[in-house]
Amino acid sequence: xxxxxxxxxxxxxxxxxxxxxxxxxxxxxxxxxxxxxxxxxxxxxxxxxxxxxxxxxxxxxxxxxxxxxxxxxxxxxxxxxxxxxxxxxxxxxxxxxxxxxxxxxxxxxxxxxxxxxxxxxxxxxxxxxxxxxxxxxxxxxxxxxxxxxxxxxxxxxxxxxxxxxxxxxxxxxxxxxxxxxxxxxxxxxxxxxxxxxxxxxxxxxxxxxxxxxxxxxxxxxxxxxxxxxxxxxxxxxxxxxxxxxxxxxxxxxxxxxxxxxxxxxxxxxxxxxxxxxxxxxxxxxxxxxxxxxxxxxxxxxxxxxxxxxxxxxxxxxxxxxxxxxxxxxxxxxxxxxxxxxxxxxxxxxxxxxxxxxxxxxxxxxxxxxxxxxxxxxxxxxxxxxxxxxxxxxxxxxxxxxxxxxxxxxxxxxxxxxxxxxxxxxxxxxxxxxxxxxxxxxxxxxxxxxxxxxxxxxxxxxxxxxxxxxxxxxxxxxxxxxxxxxxxxxxxxxxxxx
Amino acid sequence: xxxxxxxxxxxxxxxxxxxxxxxxxxxxxxxxxxxxxxxxxxxxxxxxxxxxxxxxxxxxxxxxxxxxxxxxxxxxxxxxxxxxxxxxxxxxxxxxxxxxxxxxxxxxxxxxxxxxxxxxxxxxxxxxxxxxxxxxxxxxxxxxxxxxxxxxxxxxxxxxxxxxxxxxxxx
Numbered sequence: 001x002x003x004x005x006x007x008x009x010x011x012x013x014x015x016x017x018x019x020x021x022x023x024x025x026x027x028x029x030x031x032x033x034x035x036x037x038x039x040x041x042x043x044x045x046x047x048x049x050x051x052x053x054x055x056x057x058x059x060x061x062x063x064x065x066x067x068x069x070x071x072x073x074x075x076x077x078x079x080x081x082x083x084x085x086x087x088x089x090x091x092x093x094x095x096x097x098x099x100x101x102x103x104x105x106x107x108x109x110x111x112x113x114x115x116x117x118x119x120x121x122x123x124x125x126x127x128x129x130x131x132x133x134x135x136x137x138x139x140x141x142x143x144x145x146x147x148x149x150x151x152x153x154x155x156x157x158x159x160x161x162x163x164x165x166x167x168x169x170x171x172x173x174x175x176x177x178x179x180x181x182x183x184x185x186x187x188x189x190x191x192x193x194x195x196x197x198x199x200x201x202x203x204x205x206x207x208x209x210x211x212x213x214x215x216x217x218x219x220x221x222x223x224x225x226x227x228x229x230x231x232x233x234x235x236x237x238x239x240x241x242x243x244x245x246x247x248x249x250x251x252x253x254x255x256x257x258x259x260x261x262x263x264x265x266x267x268x269x270x271x272x273x274x275x276x277x278x279x280x281x282x283x284x285x286x287x288x289x290x291x292x293x294x295x296x297x298x299x300x301x302x303x304x305x306x307x308x309x310x311x312x313x314x315x316x317x318x319x320x321x322x323x324x325x326x327x328x329x330x331x332x333x334x335x336x337x338x339x340x341x342x343x344x345x346x347x348x349x350x351x352x353x354x355x356x357x358x359x360x361x362x363x364x365x366x367x368x369x370x371x372x373x374x375x376x377x378x379x380x381x382x383x384x385x386x387x388x389x390x391x392x393x394x395x396x397x398x399x400x401x402x403x404x405x406x407x408x409x410x411x412x413x414x415x416x417x418x419x420x421x422x423x424x425x426x427x428x429x430x431x432x433x434x435x436x437x438x439x440x441x442x443x444x445x446x447x448x449x450x451x452x453x454x455x456x457x458x459x460x461x462x463x464x465x466x467x468x469x470x471x472x473x474x475x476x477x478x479x480x481x482x483x484x485x486x487x488x489x490x491x492x493x494x495x496x497x
Numbered sequence: 498x499x500x501x502x503x504x505x506x507x508x509x510x511x512x513x514x515x516x517x518x519x520x521x522x523x524x525x526x527x528x529x530x531x532x533x534x535x536x537x538x539x540x541x542x543x544x545x546x547x548x549x550x551x552x553x554x555x556x557x558x559x560x561x562x563x564x565x566x567x568x569x570x571x572x573x574x575x576x577x578x579x580x581x582x583x584x585x586x587x588x589x590x591x592x593x594x595x596x597x598x599x600x601x602x603x604x605x606x607x608x609x610x611x612x613x614x615x616x617x618x619x620x621x622x623x624x625x626x627x628x629x630x631x632x633x634x635x636x637x638x639x640x641x642x643x644x645x646x647x648x649x650x651x652x653x654x655x656x657x658x659x660x661x662x663x664x665x666x667x668x
Contacts, residue, residue, distance in 0.1 A: 164635070346637065349633065353558075377632060380633060381635075405554065410541060410556045410568045417571050419571075420570055449506075452553070452569060453505055454531070455546045455555060456505060456567040456569055457505060458524040458546045459533060459544045460503055460565040461503060461512040462522045462544060463542060463557040465516075466538070
């Protein structure tokens with residue numbers, strides 16, 4: 001097998017690592033801004049796509065297929081995001097005899113968008129959340145449908161994913177306004193503007209089941225992940241297993257996930273997401289038809305290399321794994337480190353002038369960062385996934401505290417302060433949280449920042465005493481970023497959770 | 498002992514620094530005592546800063562014009578550090594009444610204007626959404642920092658803007 005990697009950053013590097021372990025040759029496709037990126041150094045070959053924007057590079061089906069054929073690849077790994085769940089890309093691969101590492105185009109169609117996935121699941125007997133029958137056509141219909149379902153509602157891009165293209169509306173003026181915003185966002189991010197409306201559950205938990213499915217209908221569950229710590233519908237912290245899931249619920253969730261995926265004829269690695277309400281009732285949310293960002297916590301608790309399983313299923317059609325062989329061991333937590341202001345969540349591309357990843361027993365840091373790396377403005381703001389494993393949840397948290405203290409990412413603001421706060425938060429430590437929990441933590445960020453400020457003052461004063469004049473000249477452009485970050489803090493953090 | 502006047506995030510602090518060991522300094526900030534220990538001496542230095550209830554590692558970089566960049570706990574700060582009594586001048590602390598909120602809306606990050614939500618001359622409240630700036634695949638709604646009316650719009654929908662470009666003026 002020779003594999004084209006149609007993605008970038010940490011996930012490209014993650015895939016390359018397994019390929020190198022297995023002796024699979026890799027070709028890294030790359031855009032202009034990614035020419036100096038880390039995955040290029042470890043792939044066997046590199047292929048320039050040209051262009052900087054996703055549309056010109058990682059979303060360009062024609063270029064990617066050409067890249068694979070030109071370099072004699074027989075398989076394509078899409079990673080997550082970009083074209084990972086794009087039916088037309090899967091079709092293009094199939095037509096060119098390229099083995100797409102993911103589900104078949106037929107299975108994708110059944111789960112292709114949020115509405116068809118709901119239909120497939122409902123028919124398989126999996127509980128779904130009340131929603132509009134189909135896409136809503138305009139602002140007026142959005143307001144009428146939302147009224148009928150009952151506020152709060154959530155407007156969702158039918159073709160959306162990765163937490164983008166979603167807004168919560170609490171009244172009709174919001175339903176109208178957010179219909180417009182969601183449609184625009186969806187058009188720009190996914191090329192399709194359809195929006196539907198779903199009932200917003202009150203403070204649910206987000207729990208998902210990771211599965212691997214072979215081409216003979218065998219579905220194996222690798223257990224659940226808890227992903228309730230989110231902002232703007234994007235996960236910020238994930239863990240496996242979940243404190244909210246007991247043996248009986250785990251069995252029901254596994255069963256629902258398997259039924260739904262079997263009905264869709266799904267193959268490869270897939271995740272079924274559920275919302276769980278206060279009474280413990282669960283509802284199907286969506287299927288993630290790809291390797292997920294947070295797959296690493298499952299790898300840490302099961303010892304299974306998910307990319308290896310993906311490649312095995314794609315090449316031999318058969319899982320080398322049975323349900324009896326899956327054992328959940330201990331607890332793992334993943335903190336997403338994004339180049340963002342941790343209060344306003346405004347993205348902050350820029351140069352990382354110094355990087356030191358943490359390490360030690362039970363610590364895993366998946367990242368494509370290096371000292372001197374410039375985070376491009378064109379792509380996602382996630383720059384590292386810092387995960388820790390412990391024999392139990394308390395140990396995983398303790399290790400995460402230490403790791404967060406150790407990691408050094410100098411040059412851009414990151415979500416690290418938020419994670420530091422969470423690791424010390426009583427509600428989080430008790431496991432007592434839901435998808436709106438982060439909202440209650442955010443006000444603490446301001447007082448926390450005031451506290452941090454005094455430490456910064458102490459460091460600045462001693463630094464100035466030790467080094468009264470700078471030894472080397474620095475370009476002013478390097479400092480302008482800090483003025484920008486000060487300004488983004490003034491920018492209103494939208495309550496679009 | 499040296500005393501510094503330090504301005505950071507629009508707040509002013511007075512810090513007196515006393516060397517207590519080869520790499521250890523006692524820093525008193527407005528009455529609160531910290532210990533700052535040098536862990537790495539380079540163009541980017543590392544410090545271990547302790548108070549009575551916590552310790553944090555910080556990276557610093559000294560820049561020209563009395564500026565010091567500090568990064569700690571994933572948060573960037575830029576401090577302006579003046580020596581008190583040796584030619585430095587005191588920085589006035591802005592009181593609440595003195596803080597003027599500018600009605601210039603500038604791009605906080607590079608990106609693309611996907612939608613302009615208001616028209617010239619329209620009156621807006623504090624928090625009224627003005628436009629949507631797409632950056633790093635996120636739609637960022639920029640809102641009015643003040644109440645007033647839209648004096649001018651300097652961009653068009655679909656335009657790509659650099660950070661700090663003037664987008665809208667509210668008066």
